[in-house]
Amino acid sequence: MQSNAIRVSVILLAVSTGLIQAQTVPRSSHVWIITEENHSYENIVGNSSMPYYNELIKNYGLATQFYANQHSSLPALMWFVAGAPVELDNNTISCAHTHDNVVRELLNRGYTWKTYQQNLPYAGYQGLKYGTTDAYYRRHNPLIDFTDVCPGTGQDKKSVPYTQLATDIANNKTPNFAYVTPDGDEDAHDGSLASADQWLQAHLPAILALPEFAPGGDGLLFIVWDEGTLSTDNRCSASDSTGCGGRTANLVIGPQIKSGYKSTITYHNENVLKTICAAMGLSPCPGAAANAAPMTDFFKSSTSASPTDSIIISTPGSGSVETGPVRLIATASETKTVSQTQVWDNGKKLGVYGTNIDAVYNLEPGTHTTTVVDYDSSFNPIHQASVTHNVEVAVQGVHVSSPTPGETVSMATVHVVANATEPVPVNQMQVWDNGVKLGRYYGSDVNQYFSLPPGSHNITVLDLDYHYNVLHRTRVSYNVQ
Numbered sequence: 001m002q003s004n005a006i007r008v009s010v011i012l013l014a015v016s017t018g019l020i021q022a023q024t025v026p027r028s029s030h031v032w033i034i035t036e037e038n039h040s041y042e043n044i045v046g047n048s049s050m051p052y053y054n055e056l057i058k059n060y061g062l063a064t065q066f067y068a069n070q071h072s073s074l075p076a077l078m079w080f081v082a083g084a085p086v087e088l089d090n091n092t093i094s095c096a097h098t099h100d101n102v103v104r105e106l107l108n109r110g111y112t113w114k115t116y117q118q119n120l121p122y123a124g125y126q127g128l129k130y131g132t133t134d135a136y137y138r139r140h141n142p143l144i145d146f147t148d149v150c151p152g153t154g155q156d157k158k159s160v161p162y163t164q165l166a167t168d169i170a171n172n173k174t175p176n177f178a179y180v181t182p183d184g185d186e187d188a189h190d191g192s193l194a195s196a197d198q199w200l201q202a203h204l205p206a207i208l209a210l211p212e213f214a215p216g217g218d219g220l221l222f223i224v225w226d227e228g229t230l231s232t233d234n235r236c237s238a239s240d241s242t243g244c245g246g247r248t249a250n251l252v253i254g255p256q257i258k259s260g261y262k263s264t265i266t267y268h269n270e271n272v273l274k275t276i277c278a279a280m281g282l283s284p285c286p287g288a289a290a291n292a293a294p295m296t297d298f299f300k301s302s303t304s305a306s307p308t309d310s311i312i313i314s315t316p317g318s319g320s321v322e323t324g325p326v327r328l329i330a331t332a333s334e335t336k337t338v339s340q341t342q343v344w345d346n347g348k349k350l351g352v353y354g355t356n357i358d359a360v361y362n363l364e365p366g367t368h369t370t371t372v373v374d375y376d377s378s379f380n381p382i383h384q385a386s387v388t389h390n391v392e393v394a395v396q397g398v399h400v401s402s403p404t405p406g407e408t409v410s411m412a413t414v415h416v417v418a419n420a421t422e423p424v425p426v427n428q429m430q431v432w433d434n435g436v437k438l439g440r441y442y443g444s445d446v447n448q449y450f451s452l453p454p455g456s457h458n459i460t461v462l463d464l465d466y467h468y469n470v471l472h473r474t475r476v477s478y479n480v481q
Contacts, residue, residue: 040228068245079269083287135183283320
């Protein structure tokens with residue numbers, strides 16, 4: 001035990017002196033998203049009609065393996081702000097959706113936000129289209145479809161005409177989070193790629209001139225495409241050509257981003273949202289973003305290790321608050337052979353694993369520093385990553401941490417994670433889906449994978465005492481693609 005304690009102390013000392021360092025997302029209170037429309041990666045990268053965009057690629061970070069979750073503008077964009085498709089009707093004028101979303105989490109943290117929409121006639125406009133060519137599309141403005149932003153909340157007035165941005169910049173009143181949409185003629189939806197490039201060249205420099213984008217600043221900007229070329233690009237990944245929204249050329253921009261970096265990690269729309277949550281300390285992170293990996297490889301590191309040589313802790317997020325059991329998702333990616341990974345929490349070893357960790361722990365209430373260390377074939381430490389988070393006492397009942405409400409699972413294998421907290425001993429947990437019993441598990445925890453058909457699902461997890469009385473049950477609605 002003493003030698004193990006000394007070993008961990010040496011590792012922690014090495015990290016504190018910069019000898020071992022894992023990549024993380026630096027904190028930011030200035031995050032921007034600019035959305036473009038309906039073109040695949042191959043149409044953008046290297047296209048002579050888009051010289052400005054390709055110059056940005058040289059200077060900042062490009063996701064070369066980014067794949068949209070699905071086609072159709074509104075649900076595809078919803079993945080960026082809610083981690084789920086939420087609304088499939090592109091012609092909706094409803095704001096009745098109660099799903100968790102980035103605005104809700106921003107407000108919970110005290111951040112300011114705005115969505116700047118070109119050709120919007122006035123703040124809070126609720127119509128489907130506007131402009132001389134109907135170039136404002138409500139479906140390109142996903143944040144106004146949630147109950148958090150309905151007329152009467154006051155938040156609807158945060159959806160403003162794009163012209164307001166110049167005023168906000170002049171008055172030093174830009175928000176912490178800004179969502180920017182050029183109109184349909186300028187975002188490549190109706191107009192040409194050349195027009196989209198010219199719009200960016202004309203408007204982006206004013207944003208990048210803000211203090212947060214100066215060297216040492218915390219500015220973070222994403223230029224994203226909602227989906228690839230319609231009808232022809234349905235890729236989900238480099239090895240899966242059907243069922244999703246295609247490959248897109250998304251940029252990550254900011255003073256903390258590696259210049260000219262090209263990521264080869266496969267990412268989807270919810271990874272952008274997860275990166276925003278990690279940067280701004282938002283917890284929980286909405287929808288599927290809760291369990292997605294942040295795009296940590298884009299950020300500068302003080303070490304010379306390559307982007308693949310690192311440990312990434314996807315969940316929990318640094319600064320997050322968990323109620324009850326804590327789910328840890330982490331990945332070790334090294335050029336060296338990894339013999340094992342170890343998880344430590346507040347100096348106590350929790351377990352030994354392979355390169356991929358997906359585990360659930362019952363931790364005492366309070367502040368925790370959870371650390372993942374990977375070891376080479378000689379059992380020497382290679383890297384480690386740590387997150388500091390808080391654990392609160394769980395209320396009595398059944399807590400389901402996966403799947404999350406409203407989540408869309410993009411594969412047939414569904415991961416069910418649940419835990420029961422009761423004043424009496426729990427004999428067993430049962431998992432039911434759409435009225436069919438999937439399994440019975442002794443004890444108060446469930447951590448199982450199930451193969452389920454595409455469609456809408458309602459999963460119910462219940463716990464029973466030793467007299468087979470049902471103590472509590474929790475139901476979660478989700479979808480399988």
